[in-house]
Amino acid sequence: MNDCLFCKIVTKEFPAEIIYETGRTLAFRDIKPQAPTHVLVIPKEHHADAAALAEADEGLADDVLKSAHAVAVQEGVAGDGYRIVFNTGPGAGQTVFHVHAHVLGGRALTWPPG
Template sequence: MTDCLFCKIVAKEIPATVVLETDRTLAFRDLNPQAPTHVLVIPKEHHANAAELAVADDGLADDVLKTAHEVAVREGVAETGYRVVFNTGPEAGQTVFHVHAHVLGGRNLTWPPG
């Protein structure tokens, strides 16, 4: 999609601080971090939200989650705990409509979330 912020990051048209890249996913630091570790993991292929990702391609959602876990390992939060969040739709707080997982950790994460 030509107007999608995350597609432009995948295409290297917009810079990002990349943490991990695989053939099918890209992980980069959130510009407005909500925890010491706050990394976004996206599929390189455009899908608007988690629901679309789930039905779009066999194995792509798995790749996003595997990348999220590897980010947690590399960031040193896998042992102490981390959260993976998909916001789907405007009322859930989704502002960029290219599916992305937030990997959050490095502090005590309370429940329920805000």
């Protein structure tokens, strides 16, 4: 996807504070954090949303979740708890259409947010 911001982060055409990387995933800090820890975890392959990720090749969604947990451990929020959020579609608040998991932690996370 030539115009996809996250694809450009994967190829290093656009800067991001990358904090974790595997052969299939990349994690970087959100530019508008909603919690002390707010990291986005993406597959390096372009898939528009969580539904597309679920239909992708065997194991890719698993790799994204494993990377999200690894980020939580690395960031020191795994012990107290953290949230993983996928927004799918504009009605759910998705603004970049390259699937991404938000890893949020570092403070009490209430529901609904506010």
